[in-house]
Structure formats: C-alpha cells, structure tokens
Amino acid sequence: MGALLEVEDVVVRFGGVTAVNSARFSAERGGITGLIGPNGAGKTTCFNVITGLQKPTSGRVRYRDRDVTRWPVHRRAKHGIGRTFQRLEAFGSLSVRDNVRVARDIAGGPLAWVRPSGRGSVEIDALLDRVGIADHAEERADAVPTGTARLLELARALACDPQLLLLDEPSSGLDETETEAFGALLKELAGEGAAILMVEHDMDLVMAVCDDIHVLDFGQIIASGTPAAIRVDPAVQRAYLGYAETDHTTEIQAVPDLDLEVAP
Ligand SMILES: Nc1ncnc2c1ncn2[C@@H]1O[C@H](COP(=O)(O)OP(=O)(O)OP(=O)(O)O)[C@@H](O)[C@H]1O
Ligand SMILES: [Mg+2]
Structure with a gap:
C-alpha cells in the first residue's frame, strides 16, 4: 500500500504562468509533512489541486490508493481530506x-x-x-x-x-507561546494517526515538527528529506537566500528553539 496521499507529476498552468511544474510528493499517516518554499512557489496551488479547487493541467492525485484527480471537492472532503485556508x-x-x-x-x-x-x-x-x-x-x-x-x-x-489535514500557513498570527502549543497539538494529532501536510513560513516550527519536508521553488520540488537534510541542502539555501533579500523573516535557522514536549 502506498502513502495516504500521493501527488504525481502535477502541472498547473495559468495562461503563460506555470505555477506547479511536475510536482511529486507524498504524505503519510501518522506523520507531519512540510511543504515549504518562497512566496509564489506554488504551495497553495498544490493544496487547491489536492482538495479539488484547482484542476491540474496534467498529473494525478492519489488518496488512499485511489485516483481522486477528478473527484469534486465535497467528495474528497467526505472521504477525509480537510484543510485550513491561508486567508x-x-x-x-x-x-x-x-x-x-x-x-x-x-x-x-x-x-x-x-x-x-x-x-x-x-x-x-x-x-x-x-x-x-x-x-x-x-x-x-x-x-x-x-x-x-x-x-x-x-x-x-x-x-x-479529516484523515489528511492540509494546513496553509497555520501559525501566521500566533504568538510564540501559541505556536509552541500549536506544534505540540500537531504532534499529538499525528500521533493519533492523522496525516498532516503543512505549508508554513515559520522555519523554527517546520524544523521542529515535520518528519519530512518538500521544498518548492518556481513550481518545482527542488529538495525532499528530513529537516536535518533540508537545512543543509545547497539548492534550498540558494532558493531561500534569494528570498531573504526581500523578506528577512524567512531564514533557515540552525537550531529550532521550540520546546515541543507533548503532555502525557
Ligand atoms: N488563479 C490564479 N490565476 C493566475 N495565476 C495564479 C492563480 N493562482 C496562483 N497564481 C500564480 O501561481 C503562482 C503560485 O501561486 P501560489 O499561491 O500557489 O504560491 P504560494 O507558494 O502559495 O505563495 P505564498 O507563499 O505567497 O502563499 C504565483 O505566481 C501566482 O501568482
Ligand atoms: Mg500560498
């Protein structure tokens, strides 16, 4: 049996803009998967394809070993695909x-x-x-x-x-204490079997809670791996350094300083 969610070679074009370019990634039950990347990288568009709000130009979405690419939004929701919105x-x-x-x-x-x-x-x-x-x-x-x-x-x-929970920038607007509690809650939910796929700009949170991370840049997955591997990946650093010139809030920190003890 495959992963709970598998995004296979998804392409989304808006006129001349290729928002998502052959993206391929998965999310597992019991795990927290990060989908990160600079502004405009295609993260929300990927979520829209997974939930059915956006029809892909090509590629497939597999969920619980079924091809759901053509399923309408409500049918996916009924089968356990849930999300929060960036706005x-x-x-x-x-x-x-x-x-x-x-x-x-x-x-x-x-x-x-x-x-x-x-x-x-x-x-x-x-x-x-x-x-x-x-x-x-x-x-x-x-x-x-x-x-x-x-x-x-x-x-x-x-x-x-939901069995699969998609979170689009869930920590924006949370203060540090709220973010820590939020990270602990995500860990608990994953521990109870949820598959969580999270788009998030707070790198401390991403690095502290994610089991796996996929990095999107200009619609393409440029790296996939554990937080430790992603943090030192040269392609990821290049993508983020370019971004950091315009937004200094997003830098990959060497050591996450979140304390994510889950209450017994
Ligand atoms: N409905 C649309 N029509 C045309 N272009 C779109 C549409 N939705 C998104 N785009 C473009 O697709 C690209 C990816 O956008 P998307 O919102 O997926 O990025 P993102 O990674 O979620 O960015 P952010 O971090 O700012 O939320 C951008 O260039 C955006 O302008
Ligand atoms: Mg977005």
Missing part, C-alpha cells in the same frame, strides 16, 4: 462555537479527534478545548484575535473528521 474563512457574524457547529453539521459522521467523544455541544466544546480556544466560544469570529481565528480554522477543519 481566514470563518463566518464573521457567527460565534466561535457556531462556526465549528456549522462545520460539524455539514460533515456529520463520527469524530475521531476529541476525547471524550460525545454528541452535539459536548463534542464541539471538547474540540474547542482541544485546540485551546474554549474561552472564546461565545465571541463573534470577527472579533477574536488573529491567533484565535487561526485556531478556529483548525477546529473547523477537525470538525470534518
């Missing part, structure tokens, strides 16, 4: 709790990612508690801090009971 997509006028409730009502079915399992509000509050935003349950989604809104995105994705 926050919550319903602003609804409370944090109701945002999760709506996602849960649409998805239905069992919910694996909370303990204790329950029904209705119990289950939703357990989920809010798990991602650390229970204190904000009654607040309107458009009134909470960005960090909380990011975690709400995660709760909404988890409410759909």
Whole structure:
C-alpha cells in the first residue's frame, strides 16, 4: 500500500504562468509533512489541486490508493481530506462555537479527534478545548484575535473528521507561546494517526515538527528529506537566500528553539 496521499507529476498552468511544474510528493499517516518554499512557489496551488479547487493541467492525485484527480471537492472532503485556508474563512457574524457547529453539521459522521467523544455541544466544546480556544466560544469570529481565528480554522477543519489535514500557513498570527502549543497539538494529532501536510513560513516550527519536508521553488520540488537534510541542502539555501533579500523573516535557522514536549 502506498502513502495516504500521493501527488504525481502535477502541472498547473495559468495562461503563460506555470505555477506547479511536475510536482511529486507524498504524505503519510501518522506523520507531519512540510511543504515549504518562497512566496509564489506554488504551495497553495498544490493544496487547491489536492482538495479539488484547482484542476491540474496534467498529473494525478492519489488518496488512499485511489485516483481522486477528478473527484469534486465535497467528495474528497467526505472521504477525509480537510484543510485550513491561508486567508481566514470563518463566518464573521457567527460565534466561535457556531462556526465549528456549522462545520460539524455539514460533515456529520463520527469524530475521531476529541476525547471524550460525545454528541452535539459536548463534542464541539471538547474540540474547542482541544485546540485551546474554549474561552472564546461565545465571541463573534470577527472579533477574536488573529491567533484565535487561526485556531478556529483548525477546529473547523477537525470538525470534518479529516484523515489528511492540509494546513496553509497555520501559525501566521500566533504568538510564540501559541505556536509552541500549536506544534505540540500537531504532534499529538499525528500521533493519533492523522496525516498532516503543512505549508508554513515559520522555519523554527517546520524544523521542529515535520518528519519530512518538500521544498518548492518556481513550481518545482527542488529538495525532499528530513529537516536535518533540508537545512543543509545547497539548492534550498540558494532558493531561500534569494528570498531573504526581500523578506528577512524567512531564514533557515540552525537550531529550532521550540520546546515541543507533548503532555502525557
Ligand atoms: N488563479 C490564479 N490565476 C493566475 N495565476 C495564479 C492563480 N493562482 C496562483 N497564481 C500564480 O501561481 C503562482 C503560485 O501561486 P501560489 O499561491 O500557489 O504560491 P504560494 O507558494 O502559495 O505563495 P505564498 O507563499 O505567497 O502563499 C504565483 O505566481 C501566482 O501568482
Ligand atoms: Mg500560498
């Protein structure tokens, strides 16, 4: 049996722009896979191809050993492909709790990612508690801090009971403490069997939590490997040095300084 997700030679062209160029990578159950690369490298476009929002010009997406390339978005979601968005997509006028409730009502079915399992509000509050935003349950989604809104995105994705969870820049807007807690939560979810594929610019977080990393540059995978291998890869350093000239927030740090102890 192959990996849970396999992206095979995917090409996406927008007119003259080749956003994704023969990309090939996979994500495994129980693992956190990083998909990194400079702005405009094609990361979000890859996510759109995997979730069905973007039809690839060529190539295939295999999920649970089935070719899902032609499946519509809702069918993929129903079979366990969940995601968060780079731009926050919550319903602003609804409370944090109701945002999760709506996602849960649409998805239905069992919910694996909370303990204790329950029904209705119990289950939703357990989920809010798990991602650390229970204190904000009654607040309107458009009134909470960005960090909380990011975690709400995660709760909404988890409410759909994903087996494969795609996270597009999930830590942007989180402070350092929130990022550490977030990294620990991702480790826990992977430990419970989720396959997590994460696009992220926070290199400390990526290096600390990912089992495998794929690096995209101008639509092509230029390197794949463990954090230790990626950190010293010359092609990756070249891609990032070019990027660092315009954005000094993205530099590959030698030593991740996150403390990711998972509570017993
Ligand atoms: N719908 C579209 N129509 C035309 N061009 C697009 C479209 N979506 C993305 N692109 C282009 O495709 C390339 C890849 O974009 P994409 O959003 O996938 O990059 P990204 O790696 O997610 O970047 P970022 O880190 O800034 O989020 C960019 O050149 C972008 O301008
Ligand atoms: Mg993007």
